[in-house]
Amino acid sequence: MKHEMAELSMRNEELEKELRRANRVVSGAWEQIDVLRHSSSWRATAPVRAFKTRLRGALR
Known part of the structure; x- marks a missing residue:
């Protein structure tokens, strides 16, 4: 049990x-x-970038 706790502590x-x-x-x-x-x-x-965003919205 102590060994498992030590391993878990190291992993943590x-x-x-x-x-x-x-x-x-x-x-x-x-x-x-x-x-x-x-x-x-x-x-x-x-x-x-703003123009590209508007253009993308208009093409949908």
């Missing part, structure tokens, strides 16, 4: 480390998206 620690690592990756991705959306190129291409 491994999963927590993996979760922290995944959260860092996701956080980094959100930061990159935020940088992109605040870039001058994103603002400059906004009219093109």
Whole structure:
């Protein structure tokens, strides 16, 4: 029983480390998206994206 508890505790620690690592990756991705959306190129291409969205809606 103690052996099983120790194994489960180790597995739990491994999963927590993996979760922290995944959260860092996701956080980094959100930061990159935020940088992109605040870039001058994103603002400059906004009219093109808006037109494309309207065109897509009109073709449906």
